[in-house]
Amino acid sequence: MTTLEIASPPLQLDEDAAAVYVEQSARLRALSPAQAAPELAKISTRIRRDVLTTIQAAQMGHVGGDLSVTDLLVTAMWGTLQLDPYAPDNPLRDRFVLSKGHCAAALYSTLASCGFFPQERLTEFMAPLSPLNGHPNRVKVPGVETNTGPLGHGFPVATGCALGAQLRGEAWRTIVVLGDGEMQEGSNWEAAMTAAHYGLANLTAVVDRNRLQQGARTEDTKSLEPLDAKWASFGWEVRVIDGHDHAAIKQAFAPSSTGRPVAVVANTIKGKGVSFMEDRVEWHHKVPTDEQVRLALEELSR
Amino acid sequence: MTAVAERTPTFDCRVDFADELARLARADERIVAVCNDSVGSSNLVKFREEFPDRLINVGIAEQDLVGVAAGLANAGFVPFVSAAAPFLTARALEQIKADVAYSDRHVVLCGQSPGMAYGELGPTHHSIEDLSWMRAVAGMQIVVPADPLETRSAVRWAVECGRPSYIRIPRFKVPAVTPEDTPFETGRATRLVDGGDVTLIAIGTMVSRALDAATLLREQGLSARVVNMTFVEPLDVAEVLAAAHDTRAIVTVEEGLLSGGLGAAVARVVAEHRPVPVRMLGVPTFAPTGSTSFLLDHFGLNAAGIAAAAREALGRV
Numbered sequence: 001m002t003t004l005e006i007a008s009p010p011l012q013l014d015e016d017a018a019a020v021y022v023e024q025s026a027r028l029r030a031l032s033p034a035q036a037a038p039e040l041a042k043i044s045t046r047i048r049r050d051v052l053t054t055i056q057a058a059q060m061g062h063v064g065g066d067l068s069v070t071d072l073l074v075t076a077m078w079g080t081l082q083l084d085p086y087a088p089d090n091p092l093r094d095r096f097v098l099s100k101g102h103c104a105a106a107l108y109s110t111l112a113s114c115g116f117f118p119q120e121r122l123t124e125f126m127a128p129l130s131p132l133n134g135h136p137n138r139v140k141v142p143g144v145e146t147n148t149g150p151l152g153h154g155f156p157v158a159t160g161c162a163l164g165a166q167l168r169g170e171a172w173r174t175i176v177v178l179g180d181g182e183m184q185e186g187s188n189w190e191a192a193m194t195a196a197h198y199g200l201a202n203l204t205a206v207v208d209r210n211r212l213q214q215g216a217r218t219e220d221t222k223s224l225e226p227l228d229a230k231w232a233s234f235g236w237e238v239r240v241i242d243g244h245d246h247a248a249i250k251q252a253f254a255p256s257s258t259g260r261p262v263a264v265v266a267n268t269i270k271g272k273g274v275s276f277m278e279d280r281v282e283w284h285h286k287v288p289t290d291e292q293v294r295l296a297l298e299e300l301s302r
Numbered sequence: 303m304t305a306v307a308e309r310t311p312t313f314d315c316r317v318d319f320a321d322e323l324a325r326l327a328r329a330d331e332r333i334v335a336v337c338n339d340s341v342g343s344s345n346l347v348k349f350r351e352e353f354p355d356r357l358i359n360v361g362i363a364e365q366d367l368v369g370v371a372a373g374l375a376n377a378g379f380v381p382f383v384s385a386a387a388p389f390l391t392a393r394a395l396e397q398i399k400a401d402v403a404y405s406d407r408h409v410v411l412c413g414q415s416p417g418m419a420y421g422e423l424g425p426t427h428h429s430i431e432d433l434s435w436m437r438a439v440a441g442m443q444i445v446v447p448a449d450p451l452e453t454r455s456a457v458r459w460a461v462e463c464g465r466p467s468y469i470r471i472p473r474f475k476v477p478a479v480t481p482e483d484t485p486f487e488t489g490r491a492t493r494l495v496d497g498g499d500v501t502l503i504a505i506g507t508m509v510s511r512a513l514d515a516a517t518l519l520r521e522q523g524l525s526a527r528v529v530n531m532t533f534v535e536p537l538d539v540a541e542v543l544a545a546a547h548d549t550r551a552i553v554t555v556e557e558g559l560l561s562g563g564l565g566a567a568v569a570r571v572v573a574e575h576r577p578v579p580v581r582m583l584g585v586p587t588f589a590p591t592g593s594t595s596f597l598l599d600h601f602g603l604n605a606a607g608i609a610a611a612a613r614e615a616l617g618r619v
């Protein structure tokens with residue numbers, strides 16, 4: 001069999017899903033945080049279920065971080081930003097960058113929910129020649145803004161996006177989501193200085209503060225605290241929230257009120273939503289058994 | 303060097319780089335310059351005066367420099383990242399790989415003061431590795447202008463090329479070597495002198511020295527072809543194969559590390575398709591203390607050294 005014969009077709013728009021997304025996300029954006037929260041929570045549960053089945057199919061993935069970041073992804077893409085699945089390169093779209101690219105399963109599941117490609121393509125996650133690589137690739141996956149995976153990359157790129165919008169005098173926004181362990185990368189603090197220096201009020205950097213990195217707790221590895229004070233001292237407006245409270249997240253994703261870039265420190269739980277995975281270091285990239293997936297889906301259907 | 307070389311006017315190509323960039327920026331609002339406190343060393347002070355908003359200085363932060371440029375490309379700009387070649391290519395190598403090349407962003411990386419241009423400042427400031435590193439990045443186009451005219455052509459080409467590219471801009475002064483109406487196309491070399499015994503394939507600061515070597519060889523009864531390769535990637539494979547077919551040996555000359563640069567690129571083509579003797583001239587290791595001129599002579603990167611390598615390759619030491 002030649003490689004051409006087993007290659008997956010390119011990812012293309014899911015028209016039905018996109019139509020729902022465009023209508024519903026416009027409505028959710030306009031609602032108050034408290035009003036939008038119940039629906040955002042429902043979508044998040046659906047994404048968590050998709051993450052689990054996606055990882056089950058691939059027998060690979062980073063389930064812990066996927067589940068901690070889900071509410072942030074959903075609130076950004078469904079409740080805050082204006083994305084365009086019909087024209088993923090629309091120059092006036094808002095930009096969403098997932099800097100913690102190893103959580104590709106959560107990103108792909110959310111992009112599919114927005115209609116960028118059909119949800120059933122998630123079964124190809126990490127399959128040979130699939131466009132759904134283990135880390136996001138913008139050339140292959142519509143809705144991905146830049147290729148991430150090595151840590152410390154998404155934030156400088158997002159800073160460049162925001163600077164570009166500022167230079168053009170355009171109103172679109174950029175949200176970048178970082179892992180907390182990732183804040184140990186020096187490149188992020190370079191970007192933090194640049195964004196503050198240029199007064200990028202159109203940029204929101206979100207830290208998925210689940211307090212665990214691959215090998216251990218962040219504070220036992222190389223401590224990040226006081227993280228809010230670090231951001232503040234770099235010239236950012238800081239908002240510390242419960243990263244699983246959709247109303248709080250939506251509120252925190254509101255534009256800057258100070259003319260400074262906004263840092264959201266979102267306190268989260270790694271493995272959130274599946275009791276036996278929550279806050280346990282081994283679920284960074286452990287693959288659940290079929291029985292564990294069944295139990296997890298059961299918890300997520302309550 | 304020879305009396306001829308002393309009389310020939312020489313040029314700092316940074317001047318032409320900056321002048322051409324500003325000229326294009328007047329008509330093309332997509333063009334921005336991105337620096338790491340390298341505004342002066344890139345000769346971009348005038349650019350900043352004319353386009354204060356379009357000269358972005360991220361400070362001394364090379365990873366951020368390249369990441370921000372990729373983001374500006376995402377926003378529809380054509381960023382020219384201008385920084386000292388050693389720091390741009392080494393410190394930001396993963397950003398060049400992931401954010402620019404793998405993300406297929408139209409970012410123009412401009413390596414200033416490459417090779418051993420920083421002479422006495424030593425190997426930390428030398429950029430002898432940049433060609434090897436950039437060749438190891440899939441999809442990266444690598445351009446090494448040899449003189450002011452080629453520098454201007456490279457800048458114009460880079461605005462339109464639409465893909466990741468690296469331009470290595472000489473600071474060490476070079477004479478003009480490119481005829482006025484020479485076409486500048488992706489992956490196209492220029493045959494400056496024809497000859498039948500040996501082919502000298504050179505880039506950048508070494509092209510004029512290869513021409514001088516051809517003169518020396520002619521005095522010694524040997525006919526040398528001189529090719530300015532210009533693009534290390536994509537290499538002009540047809541021109542390399544023509545050299546292997548028409549002449550008996552090839553000498554490559556670059557102001558760069560012998561592992562992985564122009565010589566390695568040429569040798570791969572020759573070894574795979576038409577083996578002939580190849581001698582590679584370049585920098586073998588970290589340089590000792592000395593001026594750029596001194597170091598080039600020290601490593602045999604001058605007319606006499608190139609001619610000697612050509613004779614050796616032809617078995618006529």
